[in-house]
Amino acid sequence: xxxxxxxxxxxxxxxxxxxxxxxxxxxxxxxxxxxxxxxxxxxxxxxxxxxxxxxxxxxxxxxxxxxxxxxxxxxxxxxxxxxxxxxxxxxxxxxxxxxxxxxxxxxxxxxxxxxxxxxxxxxxxxxxxxxxxxxxxxxxxxxxxxxxxxxxxxxxxxxxxxxxxxxxxxxxxxxxxxxxxxxxxxxxxxxxxxxxxxxxxxxxxxxxxxxxxxxxxxxxxxxxxxxxxxxxxxxxxxxxxxxxxxxxxxxxxxxxxxxxxxxxxxxxxxxxxxxxxxxxxxxxxxxxxxxxxxxxxxxxxxxxxxxxxxxxxxxxxxxxxxxxxxxxxxxxxxxxxxxxxxxxxxxxxxxxxxxxxxxxxxxxxxxxxxxxxxxxxxxxxxxxxxxxxxxxxxxxxxxxxxxxxxxxxxxxxxxxxxxxxxxxxxxxxxx
Amino acid sequence: xxxxxxxxxxxxxxxxxxxxxxxxxxxxxxxxxxxxxxxxxxxxxxxxxxxxxxxxxxxxxxxxxxxxxxxxxxxxxxxxxxxxxxxxxxxxxxxxxxxxxxxxxxxxxxxxxxxxxxxxxxxxxxxxxxxxxxxxxxxxxxxxxxxxxxxxxxxxxxxxxxxxxxxxxxxxxxxxxxxxxxxxxxxxxxxxxxxxxxxxxxxxxxxxxxxxxxxxxxxxxxxxxxxxxxxxxxxxxxxxxxxxxxxxxxxxxxxxxxxxxxxxxxxxxxxxxxxxxxxxxxxxxxxxxxxxxxxxxxxxxxxxxxxxxxxxxxxxxxxxxxxxxxxxxxxxxxxxxxxxxxxxxxxxxxxxxxxxxxxxxxxxxxxxxxxxxxxxxxxxxxxxxxxxxxxxxxxxxxxxxxxxxxxxxxxxxxxxxxxxxxxxxxxxxxx
Numbered sequence: 001x002x003x004x005x006x007x008x009x010x011x012x013x014x015x016x017x018x019x020x021x022x023x024x025x026x027x028x029x030x031x032x033x034x035x036x037x038x039x040x041x042x043x044x045x046x047x048x049x050x051x052x053x054x055x056x057x058x059x060x061x062x063x064x065x066x067x068x069x070x071x072x073x074x075x076x077x078x079x080x081x082x083x084x085x086x087x088x089x090x091x092x093x094x095x096x097x098x099x100x101x102x103x104x105x106x107x108x109x110x111x112x113x114x115x116x117x118x119x120x121x122x123x124x125x126x127x128x129x130x131x132x133x134x135x136x137x138x139x140x141x142x143x144x145x146x147x148x149x150x151x152x153x154x155x156x157x158x159x160x161x162x163x164x165x166x167x168x169x170x171x172x173x174x175x176x177x178x179x180x181x182x183x184x185x186x187x188x189x190x191x192x193x194x195x196x197x198x199x200x201x202x203x204x205x206x207x208x209x210x211x212x213x214x215x216x217x218x219x220x221x222x223x224x225x226x227x228x229x230x231x232x233x234x235x236x237x238x239x240x241x242x243x244x245x246x247x248x249x250x251x252x253x254x255x256x257x258x259x260x261x262x263x264x265x266x267x268x269x270x271x272x273x274x275x276x277x278x279x280x281x282x283x284x285x286x287x288x289x290x291x292x293x294x295x296x297x298x299x300x301x302x303x304x305x306x307x308x309x310x311x312x313x314x315x316x317x318x319x320x321x322x323x324x325x326x327x328x329x330x331x332x333x334x335x336x337x338x339x340x341x342x343x344x345x346x347x348x349x350x351x352x353x354x355x356x357x358x359x360x361x362x363x364x365x366x367x368x369x370x371x372x373x374x375x376x377x378x379x380x381x382x383x384x385x386x387x388x389x390x391x392x393x394x395x396x397x398x399x400x401x402x403x404x405x406x407x408x409x410x411x412x413x414x415x416x417x418x419x420x421x422x423x424x425x426x427x428x429x430x431x
Numbered sequence: 432x433x434x435x436x437x438x439x440x441x442x443x444x445x446x447x448x449x450x451x452x453x454x455x456x457x458x459x460x461x462x463x464x465x466x467x468x469x470x471x472x473x474x475x476x477x478x479x480x481x482x483x484x485x486x487x488x489x490x491x492x493x494x495x496x497x498x499x500x501x502x503x504x505x506x507x508x509x510x511x512x513x514x515x516x517x518x519x520x521x522x523x524x525x526x527x528x529x530x531x532x533x534x535x536x537x538x539x540x541x542x543x544x545x546x547x548x549x550x551x552x553x554x555x556x557x558x559x560x561x562x563x564x565x566x567x568x569x570x571x572x573x574x575x576x577x578x579x580x581x582x583x584x585x586x587x588x589x590x591x592x593x594x595x596x597x598x599x600x601x602x603x604x605x606x607x608x609x610x611x612x613x614x615x616x617x618x619x620x621x622x623x624x625x626x627x628x629x630x631x632x633x634x635x636x637x638x639x640x641x642x643x644x645x646x647x648x649x650x651x652x653x654x655x656x657x658x659x660x661x662x663x664x665x666x667x668x669x670x671x672x673x674x675x676x677x678x679x680x681x682x683x684x685x686x687x688x689x690x691x692x693x694x695x696x697x698x699x700x701x702x703x704x705x706x707x708x709x710x711x712x713x714x715x716x717x718x719x720x721x722x723x724x725x726x727x728x729x730x731x732x733x734x735x736x737x738x739x740x741x742x743x744x745x746x747x748x749x750x751x752x753x754x755x756x757x758x759x760x761x762x763x764x765x766x767x768x769x770x771x772x773x774x775x776x777x778x779x780x781x782x783x784x785x786x787x788x789x790x791x792x793x794x795x796x797x798x799x800x801x802x803x804x805x806x807x808x809x810x811x812x813x814x815x816x817x818x819x820x821x822x823x824x825x826x827x828x829x830x831x832x833x834x835x836x837x838x839x840x841x842x843x844x845x846x847x848x849x850x851x852x853x854x855x856x857x858x859x860x861x862x
Contacts, residue, residue: 049824052840076503390478395481412489
């Protein structure tokens with residue numbers, strides 16, 4: 001094992017022994033390499049005469065560039081777009097995201113969490129969390145409705161075994177009882193990975209504040225019982241909360257700094273929050289109990305090593321453009337306008353689906369947030385329904401499991417939503 | 432194992448049994464998921480009325496967007512920058528890159544290789560190649576001078592065991608004899624991973640045409656002897672060839688379609704070729720023998736699965752901007768101008784280093800291409816030299832191993848190069 005990895009492990013073992021035990025074999029091996037990276041960083045500070053360390057091309061103080069590239073931007077200089085970004089992201093963007101995270105999640109102001117590390121989108125954050133903390137045979141708890149890519153990231157690529165709990169309770173809330181039952185059932189394995197994805201893909205459900213607290217209590221109970229818990233909050237759709245009783249903070253805010261055997265990881269990003277899906281700007285943030293800056297630093301270095309050994313660094317131009325947008329005086333107002341459009345669509349879906357005749361063919365799952373909502377079809381095969389709807393009506397929806405249909409109201413105009421569901425109803429009636 | 436993975440494996444086993452044997456356990460498990468992705472693709476074709484499959488937000492036919500983001504671009508529409516790019520990359524860019532690859536490597540016109548798949552930079556291509564083909568204990572052959580990140584990607588993250596051969600022969604060429612000796616020594620393991628990085632980081636050396644052919648002959652001999660060979664051509668610095676006798680084509684062009692037990696993988700990208708380091712636009716291209724489109728399709732699907740389960744997709748805006756630059760009528764002329772600057776710097780380095788007094792303190796390694804050149808210090812510790820040069824002279828260089836110093840002439844002006852080396856000489860003389 002590399003000496004740098006051993007040093008990081010010793011730091012984590014000394015200051016957060018339970019977190020050390022959560023590390024996968026790969027997580028233990030990871031370190032942030034010195035060599036070129038640290039020598040370049042040193043030269044950046046001290047090479048006042050000539051700096052011949054840099055792995056890019058320069059003309060004078062400026063990054064070498066093709067005008068055919070630069071002219072596609074309105075007012076950026078080459079150095080802000082073209083060079084490699086630091087492995088863990090642009091410091092200004094990391095600080096700005098942290099500042100916003102505290103505003104969006106007031107509960108975090110009384111907590112102490114690591115500085116967000118830039119990832120190349122939120123999937124990359126999931127992948128990094130898996131690199132550090134998931135090894136073959138680890139149990140991953142997911143609700144029955146979940147984003148299919150978790151299977152690829154955690155199952156295929158990292159060998160986790162997925163166990164499901166019921167998403168919805170009988171009173172149409174989040175089924176914390178079944179989460180608790182399932183978590184306790186598998187707690188004897190000594191380690192649980194739990195992904196908490198609210199607003200949820202595919203259901204569009206977000207927990208209430210009391211449900212968020214109940215989730216926290218369950219995970220603390222499991223940790224208290226001796227089981228290590230890696231709780232990954234996938235906050236991809238954060239902020240798109242449409243109803244009053246929905247918890248407006250990430251569950252991460254409730255899980256942070258709660259128990260030594262409960263490591264909370266927040267994954268979020270500009271992807272959906274700022275409508276820049278293809279930019280690939282996400283973040284990963286750690287919270288241990290007690291909070292410890294040495295542990296955060298060690299986890300950051302291991303995460304940096306995992307990024308370096310995977311994609312070297314995340315897109316610089318995307319980080320710069322998001323940072324500049326966030327600093328724009330119109331930014332919050334523009335986001336509010338888009339939020340209003342999305343919320344109006346969600347309301348229109350609810351209003352439309354409240355019509356009685358629809359109950360003959362489907363039952364909507366509870367939804368209150370995000371991009372999507374799901375219907376449980378009544379005695380109709382979801383895939384057959386999807387195909388018929390597509391072929392005969394020219395309408396595309398997602399068959400998500402044997403009986404569930406996912407509708408992305410994020411990409412249908414408010415006025416079209418009643419027609420959409422009416423056509424879906426007609427199609428279902430024919431089957 | 433997923434049924435889709437089994438089907439891909441069967442295709443590869445039937446049409447390229449040796450390539451099947453090269454797959455790592457993870458490589459065998461990988462598949463391109465259906466579900467949301469294929470349903471969305473189907474809807475894109477057929478959902479003429481409403482398409483509620485898409486995981487982004489839209490207003491009318493346009494991606495929802497913040498003006499504070501879009502105004503940072505000069506003349507792009509939201510749909511070309513903001514939505515997710517396809518997992519394996521924008522088709523237009525893949526085709527354009529292929530077209531250019533054939534122009535840059537005329538030998539490939541008589542070969543048949545897969546369509547380049549977009550990666551998030553060239554490191555990501557290395558990482559994907561490792562996902563598919565490298566498992567714990569595999570032997571990776573590298574020359575004594577090599578890019579340190581290969582250790583992290585192949586060693587730490589995928590468990591490969593690195594074995595080194597001498598880079599330079601006594602007549603200052605590439606040491607194909609030592610490559611051959613080392614490859615044959617480890618051929619009994621049944622599988623060799625070989626990374627061929629020309630122009631090389633850190634030495635700045637590229638092989639001649641006869642050396643490229645000799646490398647091909649060595650690898651074919653090893654394959655013929657019964658050992659599987661995964662030959663990875665890291666062409667990051669492709670095109671920056673400064674001398675007449677340097678081979679102007681990738682070694683990949685010589686390795687493609689040569690032997691059933693020799694899989695050739697080409698990794699290249701816009702990163703250095705187009706001076707867009709932070710954009711993260713790379714490509715991975717496969718060549719089997721005999722060429723087989725079913726095998727290429729299966730490898731593409733496995734690569735797509737590896738991308739999906741790691742970062743979902745690669746930055747869309749970067750792909751669009753590179754594609755548009757490549758289509759610009761000034762593009763080739765602009766690249767030629769930058770090439771001329773880089774070549775003039777390389778010539779100035781050679782001219783400067785030809786002065787006799789320098790021989791007292793160092794010996795330059797052969798170089799003829801790329802961003803860098805290396806000096807072997809004579810009886811001076813490289814790290815001590817680096818630190819002294821930085822502290823006393825304000826000059827930054829990289830200590831690369833115990834006695835080697837890497838100088839990036841890519842980021843020093845031509846006129847400054849004589850002063851740079853003179854100061855380095857003075858510093859060395861003081862030690």
